[in-house]
Amino acid sequence: MASSAIASSSNPFINQKDVGLSAFSSQPSFLIQNSRRRISKKIVSVMAPQQSERKPSTTGSVKNAMTMTEKIFARASEKPQLSPGENVWVNVDILMTHDVCGPGSIGIFKREFGQNAKVWDHEKIVIIPDHYIFTTDERANRNVDILRDFCTEQNIKYFYDIKDLGNFKANPDYKGVCHVALAQEGHCRPGEVLLGTDSHTCTAGAFGQFATGIGNTDAGFVLGTGKLLLKVPPTLRFVMDGEMPNYLLAKDLILQIIGEISVSGATYKSMEFVGSTVESLTMEERMTLCNMVVEAGGKNGIVPADSTTHKYLADKTSLPYEPVYSDDKARFLSEYRFDVSKLEPLVAKPHSPDNRALARECKDVKIDRVYIGSCTGGKTEDFLAAAEVFLASVFVVFVIVRVVRMREYGEVRSSRGFRTIGVGTVVLHSDFQSINAQGKKVKVPTFLVPATQKVWMDLYSLPVPGSGGKTCSQIFEEAGCDTPASPSCGACLGGPKDTYARMNEAQASFDVFIAFVCVSTTNRNFPGRMGHKEGQIYLASPYTAAASALTGFVTDPREFLQ
Amino acid sequence: MAASSALSNPTFTSSPTRHHHHHSLCPLSSIKLPNSSKQPFKPLISHPPPPCHQPQRATATATPTTSTSSTTSFHGLCYVVGDNIDTDQIIPAEYLTLVPSKPDEYKKLGSYALIGLPSSHQTRFIDPGESTSKYSILIAGDNFGCGSSREHAPVALGAAGVAAVVAESYARIFFRNSVATGEVYPLESEVRVCEECKTGDVVTIELGESRLVNHTTGKEYVMKPIGDAGPVIEAGGIFAYARKTGMIPLQSS
Numbered sequence: 001m002a003s004s005a006i007a008s009s010s011n012p013f014i015n016q017k018d019v020g021l022s023a024f025s026s027q028p029s030f031l032i033q034n035s036r037r038r039i040s041k042k043i044v045s046v047m048a049p050q051q052s053e054r055k056p057s058t059t060g061s062v063k064n065a066m067t068m069t070e071k072i073f074a075r076a077s078e079k080p081q082l083s084p085g086e087n088v089w090v091n092v093d094i095l096m097t098h099d100v101c102g103p104g105s106i107g108i109f110k111r112e113f114g115q116n117a118k119v120w121d122h123e124k125i126v127i128i129p130d131h132y133i134f135t136t137d138e139r140a141n142r143n144v145d146i147l148r149d150f151c152t153e154q155n156i157k158y159f160y161d162i163k164d165l166g167n168f169k170a171n172p173d174y175k176g177v178c179h180v181a182l183a184q185e186g187h188c189r190p191g192e193v194l195l196g197t198d199s200h201t202c203t204a205g206a207f208g209q210f211a212t213g214i215g216n217t218d219a220g221f222v223l224g225t226g227k228l229l230l231k232v233p234p235t236l237r238f239v240m241d242g243e244m245p246n247y248l249l250a251k252d253l254i255l256q257i258i259g260e261i262s263v264s265g266a267t268y269k270s271m272e273f274v275g276s277t278v279e280s281l282t283m284e285e286r287m288t289l290c291n292m293v294v295e296a297g298g299k300n301g302i303v304p305a306d307s308t309t310h311k312y313l314a315d316k317t318s319l320p321y322e323p324v325y326s327d328d329k330a331r332f333l334s335e336y337r338f339d340v341s342k343l344e345p346l347v348a349k350p351h352s353p354d355n356r357a358l359a360r361e362c363k364d365v366k367i368d369r370v371y372i373g374s375c376t377g378g379k380t381e382d383f384l385a386a387a388e389v390f391l392a393s394v395f396v397v398f399v400i401v402r403v404v405r406m407r408e409y410g411e412v413r414s415s416r417g418f419r420t421i422g423v424g425t426v427v428l429h430s431d432f433q434s435i436n437a438q439g440k441k442v443k444v445p446t447f448l449v450p451a452t453q454k455v456w457m458d459l460y461s462l463p464v465p466g467s468g469g470k471t472c473s474q475i476f477e478e479a480g481c482d483t484p485a486s487p488s489c490g491a492c493l494g495g496p497k498d499t500y501a502r503m504n505e506a507q508a509s510f511d512v513f514i515a516f517v518c519v520s521t522t523n524r525n526f527p528g529r530m531g532h533k534e535g536q537i538y539l540a541s542p543y544t545a546a547a548s549a550l551t552g553f554v555t556d557p558r559e560f561l562q
Numbered sequence: 563m564a565a566s567s568a569l570s571n572p573t574f575t576s577s578p579t580r581h582h583h584h585h586s587l588c589p590l591s592s593i594k595l596p597n598s599s600k601q602p603f604k605p606l607i608s609h610p611p612p613p614c615h616q617p618q619r620a621t622a623t624a625t626p627t628t629s630t631s632s633t634t635s636f637h638g639l640c641y642v643v644g645d646n647i648d649t650d651q652i653i654p655a656e657y658l659t660l661v662p663s664k665p666d667e668y669k670k671l672g673s674y675a676l677i678g679l680p681s682s683h684q685t686r687f688i689d690p691g692e693s694t695s696k697y698s699i700l701i702a703g704d705n706f707g708c709g710s711s712r713e714h715a716p717v718a719l720g721a722a723g724v725a726a727v728v729a730e731s732y733a734r735i736f737f738r739n740s741v742a743t744g745e746v747y748p749l750e751s752e753v754r755v756c757e758e759c760k761t762g763d764v765v766t767i768e769l770g771e772s773r774l775v776n777h778t779t780g781k782e783y784v785m786k787p788i789g790d791a792g793p794v795i796e797a798g799g800i801f802a803y804a805r806k807t808g809m810i811p812l813q814s815s
Contacts, residue, residue: 104713106663221742297734494656
């Protein structure tokens with residue numbers, strides 16, 4: 001099952017003191033080029049026996065080409081060369097866990113390594129409570145306590161604790177959604193291996209690293225050893241070119257792909273995203289893209305690091321990193337090409353993320369609520385996008401008023417520039433000022449759940465372009481959305497019954513008894529995902545979600561953005 | 563201990579300022595399974611006793627031989643589901659506050675297994691008021707266990723009494739978690755057995771022969787061999803397997 005290199009080595013884990021640095025100097029070039037990389041003082045899997053049987057083709061420049069993911073596996077397993085299908089032991093750079101899977105992983109760690117065992121590296125474990133936080137469920141609260149006890153006992157450096165559930169701002173360490181927090185706190189670095197007890201750990205692939213989800217038992221193993229046996233995945237390549245239309249977001253791109261290859265189309269495979277469109281995406285958009293690879297069954301998603309990545313990381317991490325890139329002659333299982341300029345806003349209809357449909361073809365679907373949040377669609381830029389649509393709805397009103405005035409008075413009286421937009425339903429008033437204040441209001445309860453504290457603060461402080469200095473929160477308030485909630489995973493996965501915005505039978509804050517159809521910026525719409533089994537979830541981009549909120553139907557955002 | 567000298571356990575040492583423990587580990591792959599592992603071992607995760615009202619519960623009989631799973635078989639009623647059964651249906655998120663490594667909560671997880679199936683599934687997997695299922699073999703279509711990485715999913719099935727799942731294909735994290743925990747055998751069929759079997763059919767799985775027999779219809783099906791994952795699951799998961807084969811000590815000091 002494993003490569004012959006491991007089998008041939010009778011003692012693969014050699015005390016580094018015995019081998020010294022000479023073993024490293026005879027390793028292939030890409031391992032020693034990175035002299036900035038800290039060499040771990042822990043035992044590493046040095047392939048000393050392999051040197052005697054090293055073939056000429058594995059030295060120097062005569063190497064088989066590898067994909068990015070293969071290179072990361074090679075480096076992490078200290079092998080010069082490997083191919084998809086091989087099982088290798090990789091050194092883990094970061095292990096992440098949260099309140100749902102942390103306690104179970106900790107239980108396994110203690111049971112297997114001993115009640116007094118210590119973790120392999122207390123600085124490489126990041127523990128982020130985020131799933132069931134703002135709830136009165138006692139077990140959920142207890143699970144955060146379990147995390148705290150463990151972090152204290154093990155002196156875990158990165159524990160984003162929360163104690164005051166009534167006021168998230170009173171917790172200086174608390175962040176929120178783990179995958180967004182990992183990025184914001186600088187734990188995602190190109191070329192590294194990041195494992196997490198959550199399927200959306202693949203989000204971090206946006207940083208050009210290998211990141212994937214694992215279960216409690218695997219995590220317990222990593223806690224003790226810092227290693228895991230993983231199979232090298234083959235890579236599917238997705239080349240996206242063309243200028244991104246102003247009504248599309250990364251969510252539309254990934255929904256396009258999942259719809260193309262199905263929920264099992266990438267099972268056990270790596271999904272690599274390249275092309276001019278991908279290069280134009282911000283880090284948060286790349287995170288959205290990689291976030292949903294698991295919905296196609298993917299093992300990991302990955303985007304090559306570039307100046308956008310380096311800029312993002314500049315103020316977040318001081319640890320050195322070395323990006324890797326797919327060789328020109330690397331072998332891919334398949335390659336898919338997209339001309340992004342030809343794509344249209346999409347939704348995934350109930351009950352599968354691959355149940356792809358054009359948003360405009362669903363315009364007769366009446367909805368009951370909109371949910372904007374989660375690691376997929378609750379980041380700062382996701383909210384800015386939603387705000388852009390709400391803002392554009394106000395412009396719709398301005399233009400109509402202008403036209404009316406021209407007809408009535410034969411002249412134009414306006415000092416504002418207008419964008420060319422489509423026609424929407426508007427209420428006409430004779431008073432220009434009162435229209436300015438009113439804009440359009442959402443027709444259904446619209447729930448906003450910022451992913452992290454930082455995102456929440458951005459909503460209340462960042463000016464939205466083209467709004468005359470308004471913040472997202474102001475725009476949302478004027479549009480009649482719910483107040484942005486405490487940052488967490490929220491209702492993306494349902495959760496305890498008292499979770500905010502959960503799809504239960506009755507809806508408390510509005511006069512709606514049954515809330516069954518939801519347009520959501522989240523990642524899954526399987527039956528019962530957000531609570532009630534009969535709930536119908538349409539996955540969509542923040543643009544589409546905001547547009548739908550304004551009309552009360554599934555709506556293509558071009559109704560407002562063009 | 564059946565370990566050979568090649569498995570002389572190297573110690574992990576580390577800079578004294580930071581870490582305080584030693585433990586030993588060898589890669590699983592370099593281990594050849596000893597011929598006769600007659601030494602009894604305790605599976606890490608105790609399986610619930612069969613409910614007494616069900617005479618035909620799955621029985622796992624293992625005779626120590628060179629091939630550890632050659633005579634393992636499961637016999638019982640099967641429960642049939644379709645494609646893309648995601649982990650939210652196997653164990654809805656609201657039950658994830660239960661910690662699988664706590665024995666009483668482990669049992670509770672079992673009682674909620676497959677409770678997320680929509681009402682189109684008219685036969686419930688677990689009868690009301692019961693905490694384990696009368697169905698010990700689950701038959702499914704493609705991509706079983708897709709969705710979240712929650713290990714609670716194979717755990718809930720195992721705790722409910724499922725011995726094996728026979729699906730056309732699996733999502734990777736669910737497959738991996740099944741092997742790591744040793745809770746259920748994730749077997750793969752060659753054909754769409756989910757269309758050939760009905761809930762309540764009496765079936766037998768002959769693990770060593772990779773064979774599924776449906777006694778109710780009289781048909782037999784070949785499955786893909788479980789391969790290297792078999793001994794790991796039979797031992798009770800990766801940690802039990804590592805201890806059984808001498809890779810890690812019985813209990814760290």
